[in-house]
Amino acid sequence: MEYQIRLLPEMKLYGLGKKVTDSSISREAPVFYSYMKRNYQVYQYGMVVYEKRFSSDNYEYWVLTDQKRNDLIEYIIPKSKWLVFRLSSLRSKDIQALSKDFYYSFLPSSKFNLRSIPELEVYYDDYMEFLIPIED
Secondary structure (H helix, E strand, O other), X not given: OOOEEEEEOOEEEEEEEEEEEOOOXXXXXXXXXXXXXXXXXXXXXXXXXXXXXXXXXEEEEEEEEOOOOOOOEEEEEOOEEEEEEEEOOOOHHHHHHHHHHXXXXXXXXXXXXXXXXXXXXEEOOOOEEEEEEEOO
């Protein structure tokens, strides 16, 4: 898997989240994303917030923007170093395949330690970036 390492400043993002599980996220995240895009015009970022990464099946999928909105919840992502993977697709099944490849193949054989903040997806017109926070 090809990646870059990128240091990003603190980000203030605004959006809403939905509780999901490992087995439901593949169905519920695309529906929630479409809902947020249609009803709030928010679709720039996706975020997965884990209850306990690797030991719990409960987490939240958020859809966010960097534009301040009073009708959305503010979420602050601290300054961090990130592994950045680029995917030339916006299809949810391709995004989920990339995530599974990362967690089941790449991560166990890598030297990286994950930071306990949410992972991010950044959506562009015809591709997306999958950002995984890592320790310095």
